[in-house]
Every structure is written in structure tokens, then in C-alpha cells.
Amino acid sequence: PLPPVEEQKRIVEKLEECFELIDQKERNDQEQRKLKQLLKETLLEKAIHGELIPNDKNLKPVDVESILEDVPYPIPENWRWVLLKNVGEWKSGSTPSKENQSYYENGSIPWALTGDLNDGHLTSVKHFITEKAVKECNMKINKENSVMIAMYGATIGKVAINDLPITTNQACCVCECHPEIINYEYLRYTLISQRKKFIEKAEGSGQLNINKRKIIEYIIPLPPVEEQKRVVEKLEECFELIEKL
Numbered sequence: 001p002l003p004p005v006e007e008q009k010r011i012v013e014k015l016e017e018c019f020e021l022i023d024q025k026e027r028n029d030q031e032q033r034k035l036k037q038l039l040k041e042t043l044l045e046k047a048i049h050g051e052l053i054p055n056d057k058n059l060k061p062v063d064v065e066s067i068l069e070d071v072p073y074p075i076p077e078n079w080r081w082v083l084l085k086n087v088g089e090w091k092s093g094s095t096p097s098k099e100n101q102s103y104y105e106n107g108s109i110p111w112a113l114t115g116d117l118n119d120g121h122l123t124s125v126k127h128f129i130t131e132k133a134v135k136e137c138n139m140k141i142n143k144e145n146s147v148m149i150a151m152y153g154a155t156i157g158k159v160a161i162n163d164l165p166i167t168t169n170q171a172c173c174v175c176e177c178h179p180e181i182i183n184y185e186y187l188r189y190t191l192i193s194q195r196k197k198f199i200e201k202a203e204g205s206g207q208l209n210i211n212k213r214k215i216i217e218y219i220i221p222l223p224p225v226e227e228q229k230r231v232v233e234k235l236e237e238c239f240e241l242i243e244k245l
Contacts, residue, residue, distance in 0.1 A: 053227075057077065062182075064222070072219075107130045110124075111166070113168070119159055146166075148161075148172050152207060157196075183229055186232050194218070
């Protein structure tokens with residue numbers, strides 16, 4: 001369809017005007033996403049420094065071996081620096097042979113890959129394996145409310161809490177938390193806050209990865225359990241407000 005030349009020009013002008021408005025909206029949205037992410041990172045940093053909420057000095061420290069030397073920064077008196085290996089039982093997964101279809105066909109057991117990790121709660125996955133795979137490949141079924149962290153490639157440091165019993169491939173490291181030591185939500189937020197540090201520790205000539213040993217030997221600041229829960233509540237309250245901006 002061909003309008004008169006003058007009308008063609010007006011159509012072009014209007015299209016360019018609209019396209020510029022759309023581009024500006026996309027730029028604004030991108031800047032807003034960056035700002036929200038920066039605000040969240042700042043809050044996480046304050047949380048693990050003991051600066052997000054008032055410290056309750058009457059609470060007893062967690063009963064776990066504490067690191068006393070070469071700590072990154074000062075924390076409240078009743079907090080402790082601890083190795084991740086001491087806050088729960090850590091496991092890594094595996095991949096059943098793809099050549100054996102009986103390990104996958106009509107599978108009913110959720111099998112998480114690093115691409116499934118969403119920094120939040122994992123309620124479903126795309127892949128499943130069979131009971132035969134679990135038994136013959138010595139797979140581990142992780143309890144609900146375990147905390148998963150990705151160790152390979154572009155997903156290094158991505159985390160999730162599983163809302164269902166789940167297995168994982170070898171690129172995931174999973175912690176079944178000791179509830180008397182650490183709240184699983186607090187661990188999730190702490191791991192998210194340390195993502196850049198985990199990426200810095202990654203090695204490899206092709207695909208970068210960080211192994212289970214480096215993760216479990218990493219130290220984190222640990223408040224009393226009740227204070228962990230209050231930190232989580234405050235973070236979630238603040239994050240909800242940020243998303244409404």
C-alpha cells in the first residue's frame with residue numbers, strides 16, 4: 001500500500017517518534033533493574049556484616065567450631081566465623097549414563113541441573129530420572145529445604161532451595177542444613193551475597209568451575225539462629241519494597 005509522498009513522510013516521522021519512546025522505555029527499565037540489583041546487593045552486604053538489624057546481644061552464639069584468625073572483617077560479638085562444611089551435610093550429584101534409556105524413560109524422580117537454579121525456591125524441574133538410576137548410579141535424593149549452589153560455567157554461584165525431594169547432576173553442590181546451626185534461608189542469602197567471590201575462585205582452561213572442596217572450606221559470618229531468622233525477615237521485607245519501585 002502506497003500513500004501520497006507527504007503522508008509517507010508523516011508516517012515515517014511518527015514511527016521514528018514512537019520507536020524512540022520505546023527505546024527510551026527499554027533503557028529506563030534496564031537502568032531500573034540495575035538499580036534494584038544494586039540495592040539488593042547493598043542490603044545483603046549489610047546483612048552479613050551484622051548491620052542490617054540491631055544485634056541482640058542476649059542471644060547465645062551457635063554451638064559450632066569458630067574461625068578466630070584471618071577473618072575478613074569484624075562481626076557482632078555473639079556471631080561466629082564458620083566453615084561452610086560445618087553448617088550442614090554437603091553432597092554433590094551425578095549424571096546417569098545417557099546411553100541407558102532405562103535411567104530416564106518414564107522417570108519420576110526430579111533431577112536438577114544448574115540451569116534450574118533461580119536464586120529462589122525450586123518448585124519444579126524439567127528433567128527426571130528413574131528409581132533404577134538412583135539405585136544403580138548411587139544417586140543421592142536431597143531432602144526438602146536443602147540449599148543448592150552451581151559449580152560450573154556461567155551459572156557458578158547460582159543458588160536455590162528445593163521445595164521437593166530432588167537429585168542433581170555433578171555441577172550442583174547441595175547442603176542439608178543443620179537447623180540448630182543455620183537457617184536454610186539465611187544460607188541461601190549468604191551464598192548469593194558471596195557469588196562474586198566464588199566466581200573469583202573458579203578455575204579451568206575452558207569452562208570455569210569451582211569444586212565442592214573450595215565451597216565447603218569457605219568461611220561465612222554466622223549469627224545466632226534466631227537472629228538469622230530476623231535477618232531473613234528484614235531482607236525479604238526490603239526486597240519486596242524494592243520490587244514495588
